[in-house]
Amino acid sequence: MHLYDLDTPALVIDTDVMQRNLRRMADYAREHRLSLRPHTKTHKIPALGRIQLALGAVGLTVAKPGEAEVMLGAAPREILVAYPTIGSKKLARLVEVARQTRVLMSLDSLEVARELSDAVSAAGVEIGVLTEIDVGLGRVGVRPGPDLLSLIQGIDQLPGLDWDGIAFYPGHVKSLDAAGLRTIEEVSALLGQTIQELRSHGFEPRIVSGGSTPSWEHSHEIGGMNEIRPGTYIFNDKNSVGIGSCSWDDCAASILVTVVSVAVPGQAIIDGGSKTFSSDRLATGGEGFGEVVGMPEAVFTKMNEEHGFLDISRTGRQLKVGDKLRIIPNHVCVAVNLHERIYGARGETVEDCWTVEGRGKLQ
């Protein structure tokens, strides 16, 4: 099928670009002896998780038990639930996943660890635990030092839990808006000191997991880290380009839209708005909700749920009702989450259609 025969709006993946992105990260991880545990929140599709595993990933990362259930379809040896998961319903689901593959969870409080321990030990399964530390993002994670040590000591005494190491999210490294620690040197120093201290108390972290897409090329410079969990790199997006983690040529995902109205001069209304792209602004600040492929002067100024407003006054081009455009979204993860299925194309030929099985798994 030709690309333009897809009903719009449709999220389309250039599969050649995707494959190149996947191989580049796998090669990078192998070269630097970093374990690669891709976060599947970007694609939410088991078939793509399988490709990541085939290229050498040690396991997959998810945020919710519902996503872990879906990713069992990729047959990973390990699934990391990178989220402090609480509540009896969620833990019951996680226990079932843990009967089928090894499960790890990252967490930052003894409350979460105790609930987890109760659930898994009652069920007779074991789950690995990574203690989350905060290296400056100020989101989740305890500060290294006495709090971390006492959390690990607490976990160590809970039945059913295997303490496997530490996790953190260094997405802010190199970014301008984060508070606290910023440089690779500072993060490395903090990690080195933390690992040293844990060792001196008899805790040897098997896993020190941290890398993410924004900082991926610097992962090997962060001393002590031995695992990365990038997600966005499979598709990339306008944010990835904006923060310098890829070029436009590495953007595999675009949303095919149709112009539905040109009644207002200098403006085109497209059939995708916040229900199609999400209303995420650019992470780096700046205007617009996406990049119109081939029309760099067009500005995606505004959105309602079903309407996208393109200011085309500076493009020197006229558009007419029925014209098709491709737009690279600001943030591809949240865009994929809005689509029941997405398409794979080589050039302008559609070759694949994937159901986004992990879409909308809020629990």
Next chain:
Amino acid sequence: MHLYDLDTPALVIDTDVMQRNLRRMADYAREHRLSLRPHTKTHKIPALGRIQLALGAVGLTVAKPGEAEVMLGAAPREILVAYPTIGSKKLARLVEVARQTRVLMSLDSLEVARELSDAVSAAGVEIGVLTEIDVGLGRVGVRPGPDLLSLIQGIDQLPGLDWDGIAFYPGHVKSLDAAGLRTIEEVSALLGQTIQELRSHGFEPRIVSGGSTPSWEHSHEIGGMNEIRPGTYIFNDKNSVGIGSCSWDDCAASILVTVVSVAVPGQAIIDGGSKTFSSDRLATGGEGFGEVVGMPEAVFTKMNEEHGFLDISRTGRQLKVGDKLRIIPNHVCVAVNLHERIYGARGETVEDCWTVEGRGKLQ
């Protein structure tokens, strides 16, 4: 089931408040002899469309053929597709809907009208058409005057189409940020002149459809308008309160969340972010992604996909991991679209669970 036994995040509707909202609008429309054709984009649930019809709605409004298919489940006498719909796949679906109930479409170009005419006349069905006019929002719609007249004359000659009147979106009336026409008097004058002109050319609009939730209480003051299409009023949200179209007591929808981390002092991380609330900012400007019920000093400062950041430093309260909170979203329509199912509660007792059947219908 008690509310707090729901797995979180969960979108919960206070059904007493919802029923009051539904009755208030139905009474208002009846009192002022306005037809009520609720936009179902807010709830996307046929069972709730049925209640709207039972309370006197003349039909239902949707944006996409996929939503029209879903809303057939409410058995409306008429469905208005309030969107310029093009493309053979969408029109084929719309034709099938038109075999089951009367369908109207609003559009603003002869291109869309011609495609529609071709599709419906080939199938041997008829579809009603409302010509969309722009009363100042600058989104879709032709300007009243010669363009409108020639569009209607063109539609009049196309087989399979019944011209039924005009549609517009006056959501910007009373709002501060819209360009162009603003006051009720100006919109009334424009409408009066437009209708007069159409009549003088032999076109009597049966339907003059325009009201929306933001301006609902002023609908009867807009001279010439005989139909309203509010959507958000069924649930309301923080935006509705911000623009003055309801009070906090009229907000039927809130999202139940759980605190998952309090590792950073003065902050609580909740298990809902942009994948649960959407990243829509407040329509009126201002900070925050929702209103924490019972904690007006808490500020929902930031979101990632799965993390909501609450600044609780000014609340004088401590929160602990596992605490449950209810948060009224900025924009309930886009939030509902992110949930597979939503719950109905009276007080703290969950009595209903609805599948959001129209969720994610992008086509």
